[in-house]
Amino acid sequence: MLRFEKRDKTPVRLRVLVPICSVLLGLFVGSVVMLFARVNPLRVYGAVVKGAFGSAYTFSETLVIAVPLILISAGLCLVYRMKFFNIGAKGQYIMGAICGSYLALFGPATMPRPLLLTLMMVLGTIGGALWAIIPALLKAYWNVNEVIATLLLNYIASYILWYLMYGTWRDQRSHGFPLSKSFALNAQLPRILPAPSRLHIGLFFGLVAAGIVWIIIRKTRFGYEGRVLGENERAARYAGINVFKTIIIAAAISGGLAGLAGIAHTSAVLRILQLEINSDYGYTAIIAAWLAGLDPLVAVGVSVLLAALEAGGYQIQIVMRVPFGIVGVIESAILFCLLAGEIVTHYRVSLTRRLTA
């Protein structure tokens, strides 16, 4: 039988060796799949890296994907530390995109650009925050499991978007196709590099958000209370921490950042509201937050790496005509091995003849 024994302290060499071995193992598992697909794994990995970092353009595309991941994962680091498992970043992202786009599509055309964009970002943030406050209230008042509530709200948000795109928000000139009008120049968040790069000022939103969340967690009373709450809710109550308030504020910050990611990406990159607005970043960001050990600054780096894997994945389809699914295989193999590695770092695993009573 396998026996797991919690370690008091993880040896330094394990902390370094295990992640390296995990990644290598993940790459190896990915290679085996590629060999079955009759492609050279070394060339594929080379193409992924080149496709993600190989030129100024590809690197800026990697950062375009990283921006929403950074924003969302920063918020998730905060709520996950309180053991509020918000799986609903996707829905919050969509609601942010919808709320912010309302102003872009139906707002007064004469509004000055800085004001319009600021209001759009604020509305998007509020939209995402409200969408996260719903499950927080359900949890605070009726102890409804937030995993289920946030997950199901993702579907509701998706279908609200569908409803609008097939209904009143559909552009008349789209001939029945589910598209909004294109955003006017005034409603497009500025890009910071010359074309064809799409990198936009949302990058600064992300970096600032990650910094602020880090400060909240490390340096504020609120962050401390949240951590206590995450460790032991009963102790937090005895200590006089207002559990309701803490959960709701944290959920609002997390949802707000996801909403901001949604409207920033829609306004700067897509410049149109449609059914497909990359809302799956809401799931990828969960992985980023966990792999970063719930540290928002580390999550910035992890977000860039996950974005690189995705951006490089597009490139291997173009350069090598490898199915995009291969990228999913590599990504999951690496993640799976990293998560398995976590067990080895935290537990001593040994073989025993039988279970000890």
Added chain:
Amino acid sequence: MKFLKVSLIVLLAIAFVVGSTGCKKAAPPTPAVEKLKVAFVYVGPHNDGGYSQAHEDGRLYLQQNDPNVETTYSESIPEGAQSEKTFRDYAAAGYKLIFGTSFGFMDAMVNAAKDNPTVKFMHASGYKRSDNLGTYFGRMEQPDYLAGLVAGKMTKTNKIGFVLPFSIPECIREVDSFTVGLREVNPTATVTVVYTNSWYDPAKEGDAAKSLLNKGCDVIASGVDSPAPLDEAFKAGKYGIGYDMDMAAGMKTADEAKSVLTSRIWHWGPYYLKVAKAVEDGTWTSGDYWGGMADGIVDIAPISSAVPQSVIDYVNTRKQLILDGKYTPFDGPMINQKGETVVPAGTTMSDADQLNLQWFVQGVIGEIPKSGS
């Protein structure tokens, strides 16, 4: 979480090492003559047995007939956000002519074209153009009309089912011209429309066909990208009418091939060759191409042996009229679902009206969802 920071750095280092070795191996010798790099972006798999495969056949035709091109494709690219990245990546990778073959790529291509002025973009079935973004499509309505004639002669229940992806003009035109042909030979027959809201979704397409068969339809026409509706029709012992390619040719058994009365098909190859040549010569200009059967870009596949010769002969005489430019399915009188004459006798619906078509002719059972804003 220091070890994760360390592992991140290590990860990056490994990635770069692997990357640099991989790149060395991958670097091809520089070719003596610069070839025109042409990319195709498909919404479905390249071997979907339908719409995307018809374009893929066109790409292969181009590759075989023009030694000065180097072609590639991306498949199963979702419309919207993800497609824009694919178009941009191709432009950044040095592709100078990029075909996008699905309507929903439209705004992605507009955005990508704007930021890559030296790259020529060609969008099938769209209507937004710019200096380096052209549009092209074929008058599939002509084969649709001919297929309608076949369906009208073969139906016993006088109920035809049409599996339609979206209610955009491209699809409405297909249903209307099909129904015009159908009722020319069978004035009491009707066409029932079901939408799948997707270009390529075999499971949904099959379910849509099943629901039509349950309603008593005995001929199922497909306007979607896969042959799934035809499989359902065959399983129910009924007939199907294919789209995009000669779907009878792709069927597993002779019986199933026979159940496919005919297909309305695309021949993209010669057109793709013409566009590539124009880009090579520097004579390419943006515009809209909308060719018909006379150009050979659309056609009707060989008609099944289940259909009597007299019907085939009739279809051929009507086909000749179309080829001679003496008839179009949009010749009046055309009557809408409410019984009002929209296109009077002696006139033909203008191309502009056809491109914006948003009404069904009499004999169609189904609605076009209302647009908002």
